[in-house]
Amino acid sequence: MDLSLDPRLDNLRRMVGWLGKEKLRPLGLEADAQGAPLPPDHPFFKESLKMGLTGGFVGKARGDDEARDPKRPRKRVRKAVVMADEAAYWDRGMATSLPGPGLGGAPVAMMGTEDQKRRFLTRFEDTSTPRWSGFAMSEPGAGSDVAAISTRARRDGDHWVVDGEKAFCSNGARASFVVVWATVDPGLGRGGHRAFVVERDNPGMRVARIDKKMGLAASETAALVFEGCRVPAEDMLGGEAAYQRDEGFKGAMRTFNMTRPMVAAMAVGMGRAALDETRRFVDERFGAASAHRRMRAMDRMAAMRRRLDSARLLAWRAAWLADEQRDNAVESAMSKAYAAQGALEAASLGMDVLGEAGAASDLLIEKLWRDVKALDIVEGTGQIQRLLIARRLVGYGAEEKGA
Numbered sequence: 001m002d003l004s005l006d007p008r009l010d011n012l013r014r015m016v017g018w019l020g021k022e023k024l025r026p027l028g029l030e031a032d033a034q035g036a037p038l039p040p041d042h043p044f045f046k047e048s049l050k051m052g053l054t055g056g057f058v059g060k061a062r063g064d065d066e067a068r069d070p071k072r073p074r075k076r077v078r079k080a081v082v083m084a085d086e087a088a089y090w091d092r093g094m095a096t097s098l099p100g101p102g103l104g105g106a107p108v109a110m111m112g113t114e115d116q117k118r119r120f121l122t123r124f125e126d127t128s129t130p131r132w133s134g135f136a137m138s139e140p141g142a143g144s145d146v147a148a149i150s151t152r153a154r155r156d157g158d159h160w161v162v163d164g165e166k167a168f169c170s171n172g173a174r175a176s177f178v179v180v181w182a183t184v185d186p187g188l189g190r191g192g193h194r195a196f197v198v199e200r201d202n203p204g205m206r207v208a209r210i211d212k213k214m215g216l217a218a219s220e221t222a223a224l225v226f227e228g229c230r231v232p233a234e235d236m237l238g239g240e241a242a243y244q245r246d247e248g249f250k251g252a253m254r255t256f257n258m259t260r261p262m263v264a265a266m267a268v269g270m271g272r273a274a275l276d277e278t279r280r281f282v283d284e285r286f287g288a289a290s291a292h293r294r295m296r297a298m299d300r301m302a303a304m305r306r307r308l309d310s311a312r313l314l315a316w317r318a319a320w321l322a323d324e325q326r327d328n329a330v331e332s333a334m335s336k337a338y339a340a341q342g343a344l345e346a347a348s349l350g351m352d353v354l355g356e357a358g359a360a361s362d363l364l365i366e367k368l369w370r371d372v373k374a375l376d377i378v379e380g381t382g383q384i385q386r387l388l389i390a391r392r393l394v395g396y397g398a399e400e401k402g403a
């Protein structure tokens, strides 16, 4: 496993760093103050595309893998974790709201037929118009326990008809398409799950609301309703072959294995930001008279830095395995569980060290503390990751998201 950043990737990371400082952080603070995401027609989104910065990491949709020089190592997921770490350092909510194939693009790249990849992913190559996609798995009654999803898909001629409700769909209200998980037969549990690509202009899909959240205001999450939503049969991900292999649930889990290292990397970025903010405060406020407080804070911060560095290595290992197309279910769960906890602790440490100043809403640490909790929730909570790890390592059973 190569731990070096090649010069091209390092340049890209620096560019994200520059953009983060100039745009992501100030715009994230603006969204936080307003308690709402930036509107999809905000000029920043066009600007970010012009600079080659996109959300998601499916690369060029057409022939990405075919055109690859087989002698050069595949680095898609590794590149994505480096970018995610840097972008989330500046603002995680803004990082997830960047236009691009995003969360919905990942399952299309993973499970889609060549025709589906062409139809749904090539649109993101046109960088004149910002586009997003969504991933709709969670429901009001089914979060961790994905086997319980009740959104139904029934076959009707050459269409599927989807009915149900989805919760917390990131970028769901602005998505060009949403990948919706539904059951074709509730009696089959996870074996009945299939994924359908629903286009934005489908009259059977509507946005019920955009959620108000304690943190990550810049990142839109939407509740979606599907009523008699007719989806062409050719838009079931993976096509007829995937239907026969009951690919829906397995495909979702394979997608999480690819995206969880990114969530882990984002957590590392946020944890780093919390430590830097704490360090700044300590340098400014703890002079010679508070040398002992300074020493204690520094010691705790050094311990946190070690933890975040370990978390980054776990994320890189999980990403490397994904790029090598090797099983990384345990490694990606480990990276996500460990990094999210690390980031939570880093933000809490910052709040402790800053004391009452930390609770004042004009300091970044308070926003980071509110933002960071979601990292332990999205794409399977910390508890579920730990169940998954336990199940794989010691054979302890679990049925929930990803396990």
Ligand SMILES: Cc1cc2nc3c(=O)[nH]c(=O)nc-3n(C[C@H](O)[C@H](O)[C@H](O)COP(=O)(O)OP(=O)(O)OC[C@H]3O[C@@H](n4cnc5c(N)ncnc54)[C@H](O)[C@@H]3O)c2cc1C
Binding pocket: 103, 134, 135, 136, 137, 138, 142, 143, 144, 145, 167, 168, 169, 170, 171, 216, 221, 374, 377, 378, 379, 380, 381, 382, 383, 384, 387, 400, 401
């Ligand atoms: C900011 C944000 C963005 C999101 N974006 C998306 C998105 O784009 N698409 C999408 O589909 N979903 C999205 N989600 C939803 C997210 O995936 C769910 O919130 C998550 O899976 C947890 O589900 P839940 O909220 O229903 O909690 P529940 O499943 O009800 O869990 C509640 C608590 O019980 C614990 N728990 C549950 N089962 C067990 C068990 N067996 N053992 C031990 N503890 C258990 C959980 O860990 C959690 O602490 C998003 C959520 C947030 C906060």
